[in-house]
Amino acid sequence: MGLLSQGSPLNWEETRKHADYIRKHGILQFLNIYNKVKDRQKDVLKWGDEVEYMLVELDDKDEKVRLVLNGGDVLETLQEQGENINPNHPTLWRPEYGSYMIEGTPGQPYGGTMSEFNTVEGNMGKRRREASSVLNKNETLCTITSFPRLGCPGFTRPEHRPTPVEKGVSKSLFFPDEAINQHPRFSTLTRNIRHRRGEKVCINVPIFKDKRTPSPFVEEFPEDDGEGAQAALPDHIYMDCMGFGMGNCCLQVTFQACSIDEARYLYDQLATFCPIVMALSAASPFYRGFVSDIDCRWGVISASVDDRTQEERGLKPLKNNKFRIFKSRYDSIDSYLSSCSEKYNDIDLTKDEEIYKQLLGAGIDKLLAQHIAHLFIRDPLSVFEEKIHLDDENESDHFENLQSTNWQTMRFKPPPPNSDIGWRVEFRPMEVQLTDFENAAYVVFVVLLTRVILSYKLDFVIPLSKVDENMKVAQKRNAVQESMFYFRKDIFKGCNPGLDGTASAQNGLETDGGNEEYTLMSIDTIINGKEGVFQGLIPILNCYLENMEVDVDTRCTILNYLKLIKKRASGELMTMAKWMREFVAKHPQYKQDSVVSDKINYDLFRKCDRIAKGEEQCPELIGNPVNKHQALKTQESNSVK
Template identity: 80%
Template structure:
């Protein structure tokens, strides 16, 4: 969860006074790192996942499920029992934005051998069991992307009313400050985003129009001072706080590459995969107690941290700000980093010209210089008094201050100063799934894809503007079955090959619209004769040429079958399954409203599925991972 410095947080006005200092020294810190490690090669291929969890309390008598604000206490207990006793403990726990959230990762990164894929699910199960063991009765650890009644009255326990006053962090009509993690970074981020923007954040999500949904659907808010009335759109669910985005859960994977050039190559290739995997993992159809017309959280988070002023959003002439900025800080990437990707950079890139010129004068190439100069058009959002003056040669807090608050689909991560960690890329668009089996399947699929990209020198690149269009399609309801996505037709040819396993080759040719076409997720994942070979068949071909023990091969095949059948529509995404659960609930009035009892029944069912207490064949298939428990080598489905 980004940079977690300790100290005395500064107000937005104080932070703003130091913004140029942070940017200047952030660039100096990046240059120190770059000079020290730019020539590093042959780092070991390592990777790891991050799973975010919600802590839920069930009241079976009243049929209520509420978010339990005990994250800090649970985190402290887990750390005291784990990493603080044993540095080699198999799990690590970290704070997250919500005081009802925690994040779990493996204790050590996974390595490059195929057998590592067979340990992912065991580690995820260990995390779930470990955290559950410190919870009280009727409390549970849930991997739900968006809690359906987040922001509804009484959605937390203890119940905390919202505080829509200026003195609070969020000033929200719905989301109480008590639901924000107590670490000063989180409340300071919340307050400073609002203060920098000059108003509360605005999130409008289209309502799903069911048979009895009012048309037009228009809400009024009794405690509104007028700001909500100005911001809300007809036929949309309105939200007004960072917590509605950052209070959701996700699944992320970070890879260590063998060199900076390989990291840049992977960054570009995986950027094109982000919308595809996001649609495949769709798990967030409900917001503030309503059924909405989107399936993914991405746009909600993007709006929830959008600190751009009216000038920067193009709503007023530039006067007090330097730039028009097209996107929120949380969005898809804006430029490819590899030389092979340069010709596909067709998005206008706003950069800090002074920073760009400084980087180029220090020997940074054009593509990397413009990437950093683009990130650094943003202001620092949090700053601690004790962290203003740093040793630029040995610390990177100012660089990370800007870097870690540019939340994009992919993140290019330089090594920390004076560490043995290599150049890394982080894959960020996935929604968290209900079960450890599903989360393992998505992680293994993406990691295997990186291996195939590097081994077969694949080229997925298309114009970046088309990737942005794919991101919009991916969030729509049932995009996995209904959406059409731009994708490269011939991924085996083109100039973006890997040279000696450590970087992209040059290619100066023009882009060609014939290089890509609109395809369904089914075609992209499973292939279609005469159109596209399919990613799963390519992965299977790769596996056939690898030495893989029988048990690991069985696990991988089970995972790939889940992805295959989600892509074909034979199995549901979590979002579609949740929609059908609500639609068939006896208390649902087809008015797009999720009541307390409906929410309770849904979250309890999600918990039972995650605990393997009930089967859910429409989501997971039949006997999806029994082989894991019986020792047999049967098919997963």
């Protein structure tokens, strides 16, 4: 989760005093990095995934499932057994926001050969087995995006009460501070977001109205001082702290590009896919013990870290603040970075004009300068006393302080100082899936997309305002099947040379009398294609694979993954969100009142755990893939017997 410094964290009043200093030196650090590596070329393709996990206890006696707050101990054990004794260990483990969460990545990045796709699922399986091996009896490791009863009484083990009125970090009505990772960065972020905003964060998610859901749905909060009652909307599930967003799990992929120009091009192209892939990976329909009317976590996280004051949100005239800021610091991107995408930058971009002019004066081009000047309208949120005065030539903590707390759909990542790492982009909108097979499928799909975009010089860019509309639509219930998304019709007519304009006629993409560049499409059309509208991403990927030298084993693996994506897009297979909804709706104890009880949650997690471990099939969610790694494991265990 970004920069993790050690030391003495400052409260908001102290942090605010240092904000200008940190911004000033953050820009100097960026310029030093940029000037050293701006002309760097020919970095090889490397990439890696990040999977976030929840630690849960399945209490068979009480038929309850709880989040286990021992992530710190589990993490320490995994690091001691792995990277601390072997720098080439195949897995790496890192802390995450929740004290019930850990994050696992491959020990080394994957390379540019197609055969690397064969190892992704195996490495994810290794991570799952490695972490599971250090858990206690009745505990298990889950890749579930949002814990359905997060914030309900007794949802943690050990149990802790929230502290809404006493001195605390979040002052939440529902989420105890003990559920936050003990590293000081996380509690400092939580407290300083609340203090900077001037009130608790406010998350309202529309409730799913079932036959017996109260109408209007209005809750009363016993320990509320009035703030909750005022902030909670009728017919919405109300949440009030960072943990409800950052306490969710996700799946991310980072790519190293061969140069800064390629990284900027990939950043723009992948930004248009963020809402599409988010809807395809939808996996979070339940919040605080209720069935919601959304399928994705994005808006919840966005609201959970929204530190903007009332002035910055446009609720009061600007007096104490400099900027009217249109989005939370966790949201979709606000500007493209490549010159050929510039004309599609059609949304208001608030930027620090002084920083912008400074960057231009230092030789940074307009698009990159405004991107950085936009990130730097924010304040630093987590500052450590020991890390204020730094060597700007050789350190980048001040730059990263703001870079890593602008949590956008895409992240453009300059190389760390004095490292052999190149320019990178991070793809951040995906929801984590139940099984290693699914997570590997989504990762391989996105990595393959980058290969095709670069090989064929494709152009998927549309106006950013349309990408923002797509982001809103993507979170709706069953958006995969029921929603339409703006998407570019002719992907071969961008500013990139490499394919001539005849491609458009060959693909049956005649322009219509309306907008010539983009139109509304279903996800099925975008992924699988529709004659006369769009050729489809899967057919393009298949074409790419046919032109590459790919061994049979790897081809089988890739086609298995693409089959999952294809069938999720067509509706032949359910998204995780839809599957979970159906499980709850059919549960004998569900009262059609939008409530996910302890017993329903327990039964759901029991089933999820068996599916994730390969002990139970789930064809409606996953289909019937040929899981070679599972077959290999079976083969090994049979030979042992």
